[in-house]
Amino acid sequence: MDxxxxxxxxxxxxxxxxxxxxxxIEQKERLEAAVxxxxxxxxxDMSKAFLESVFKTVLNDRVADASIPSDFNPLFRKVKDEIxxxxxxxxxxIIERLANSTVNxxxxxxxxxxxxxxxxxxxxxxxxxxxxxxxxxSSVDGLASLVYSKHKNSIVPERANRINYQDFPEFNDWLDxxxxxxxxxxxxxxxxxxxxxxxxxxxxxxxxxxxLIQYTANGDEELEQGDLDDA
Numbered sequence: 387m388d389x390x391x392x393x394x395x396x397x398x399x400x401x402x403x404x405x406x407x408x409x410x411i412e413q414k415e416r417l418e419a420a421v422x423x424x425x426x427x428x429x430x431d432m433s434k435a436f437l438e439s440v441f442k443t444v445l446n447d448r449v450a451d452a453s454i455p456s457d458f459n460p461l462f463r464k465v466k467d468e469i470x471x472x473x474x475x476x477x478x479x480i481i482e483r484l485a486n487s488t489v490n491x492x493x494x495x496x497x498x499x500x501x502x503x504x505x506x507x508x509x510x511x512x513x514x515x516x517x518x519x520x521x522x523x524s525s526v527d528g529l530a531s532l533v534y535s536k537h538k539n540s541i542v543p544e545r546a547n548r549i550n551y552q553d554f555p556e557f558n559d560w561l562d563x564x565x566x567x568x569x570x571x572x573x574x575x576x577x578x579x580x581x582x583x584x585x586x587x588x589x590x591x592x593x594x595x596x597x598l599i600q601y602t603a604n605g606d607e608e609l610e611q612g613d614l615d616d617a
Contacts, residue, residue, distance in 0.1 A: 393421040393523050396531035397436075400538070403552050413439045414530075417523075426512055426519050427501035433526045434458065434496040437489070440530045441465045444537045447548045462489045469536050481532075488529045495522065542602070549595060551587045557601050558583040 392398070394414055401410060417432040441461045442454055448468050455461045462485075471485070472478040499514050538553065551558070558581070565582035586594045 393418050393520070394527045394530075396527045397440075397534070400531040400534040404550055405552065406550060407443060410439050410443050417526075421519070421523055424516055424519075425501075426514050426516065427499060429519050429523065430492075430496045430500040430514070431502050433492050433522060434500075437462075437492060437526060437530060440534055444468065444533060447537065448541060458493050459489060462486070465533060469533065469540065471532065471536060485529055485532070488525045492522070492526060549591075549598075551584070554598060557598055560601065561586065561597070 394417065397414055401407060401414065404410070413432070413436045417429065417436045420428040420432050438458065438461065441464075444465055445454055445461075445468065455464060466482060466485075470478055471481040495514065499512055561583040562581045567579050567581055568585050569579045580588075583594075586597075
């Protein structure tokens, strides 16, 4: 395999900023490791598991107390209730059909040829070859990237059930301009320093989200120092 080959390039770019989404990152890395080792049955298993993690992350980000379906296809249907793939209705319908096909094919391949699907005869040879597997991986990569990118680009603070600090760099920068950094000494020459936005996010997420909503709706010119003091 080419040393420059990146099996999940699009997905990596889509989730690169979510450093706290540790399980999702681990699922992606497990799938990549299976590709690099050319473990075809494990690739099929991890393809489904990675997409499931993407779908569940999206739903838990967006829906409070979400009832998460356990089956793969109902899970994706619930994701489609939350995300529009394209603003043009006809294009959106076509993309949904393509995405549905990917989900169905991944589930079928995993069930029939995955490592954890069924025990086989000791001389069984998996008919799925590596070239086919790389094609499957590119489809999984594209779908995961599309879903996660559309999710991140369309979620709004008013609806978010779970928000991530790194998703709002402009707001964080503005907030940091309004107050001094917090610094405390832990050793003779050692200091810990936290920005105002970090402290507010970590200590009072509700106040952080309230200010974020105001900032998003009105712009920084409408937020005064008093709003920060009240938070």
